[in-house]
Amino acid sequence: MALANRYLTLQRDVHSGEVLARGGDPEAHSILQRTGFVPVVRVHEHYHRLPTGLDEAEEERLATRAVARLSAVRYHVACDEAFETELREAQYPPRRLRRPPGRTHPPGDQHRGSRRRAD
Template sequence: MPLSDRYLTICRDPDSEEVLARDGDLEAHSILQRAGFVPVHRLHETYHRAPIGLPRDEETGLATEAVARLRAAGYHVDCDADFDTSHRPLRWQVLGASVAHLAERIRQATSTGEAAEILTELTAPCDGILDAVGHILIAAAEFHDGLGTDSAPYTARRLRYLAEENLRVIHTDLVHTRNDLADQHAPHPGRTECTQEVPAGERERSAVCACPPPPRALPVPPPPVAGGPRR
């Protein structure tokens, strides 16, 4: 990871008076957003700002909390004096980390049964992850039903569409994938566990296991010779 990604600035812009956070990697951006900052995506950069309409003292508190969380995570933060703090809050494992762990388990799976078991955590009909995401989307839609702003009805409809249409397509496809894997009962040919045993009929005396040799890379053909008239 480049050292520049471990460095951020959180300052009040002298022209706009906005509290802005710049630089950092995706983990830093996640910390900023959990502290209350709003991401702003531009053509050449992504930065974060305090929410619109906050009183100045709340902006200061939000920025100070962000500085504390970032420094607790090992980031170097250059900030205004008003935002500086020696507080270092404890770091808790975020919910997304436990879900992302399923990806690592799939990468380590050695059989179709193992992969199917992991995908079941996503597709289970009552308490699977996708089912929970659907409940969250519907709850967010219900929240917007009574919000009273001009855009709230549209947002509520959009959230329900995501839950009832887009998420349903993803869920259906993953269920078929999970069921297909569950029916195969086969080891993954590229991830077979090594038994460290040599079969009796092995011809090579130097062999230490029964694993097949790695696939041989085909030679790359030379680039074509440019045609042209001979002198």
């Protein structure tokens, strides 16, 4: 993974007033979306923004939470002072599917090469 993808900016746009997040890799995009950011994909750019209609306190809460989540998994986030936090939210690994005892492969999956076709 490229080190450049571990850097993001999360700031309030001076022209529109929207809270925007730029940069990152697919993991960062996933974290942003789970925090409430909406992906914006245009021809020459890809970024995330908070939904419209939120009050300023809610925007700051969501942006601060995004900074905490991204920092917890070692992303460098350049953000506005209002969004800075020392808080690091706990990260949990994804749940794995539990297989019944004695089963070593997913149901319906045949071992490759275990059956030979009679010619």
